[in-house]
Amino acid sequence: LLDFLLFKAVVSTQSTGEQGKEANERITSLEQAMEDMKLKLEEEQNEKERLVQLCDEKDQELEAVTEENEAERKLINILEIEIENNIRVIDSNKNELHNLEQEKKHKEQKHAELQKKLDVFIQECMEMSEAC
Secondary structure, eight states: OHHHHHHHHHHHHTSOHHHHHHHHHHHHHHHHHHHHHHHHHHHHHHHHHHHHHHHHHHHHHHHHHHHHHHHHHHHHHHHHHHHHHHHHHHHHHHHHHHHHHHHHHHHHHHHHHHHHHHHHHHHHHHHHHHHO
């Protein structure tokens, strides 16, 4: 569009003096508008490049955080497995402790029974010894 307008302006300069002056003013105005647009385009391009670079930086940060989260997730999984194993060991130890307590109780009862029998036997022996 600008090229067309510039072409039209050049054709207009071939007219008479007054029209030539107007055409020159239009050409100057269009050239200035083109320069302004080029500057604006360059600014927009610079802003675009800045934003792309910022996005790249954010992508790198996101990737680093994602890798860190993945490592932490793996560590959490390992810790969860260790906790589950520890719970199993604790449950096993509780069962073993319960069994040992039952065995101790049974042995204490057996000991008490044998002690009573021994006391009765000693008593009988003493009575027999006194009788002789």
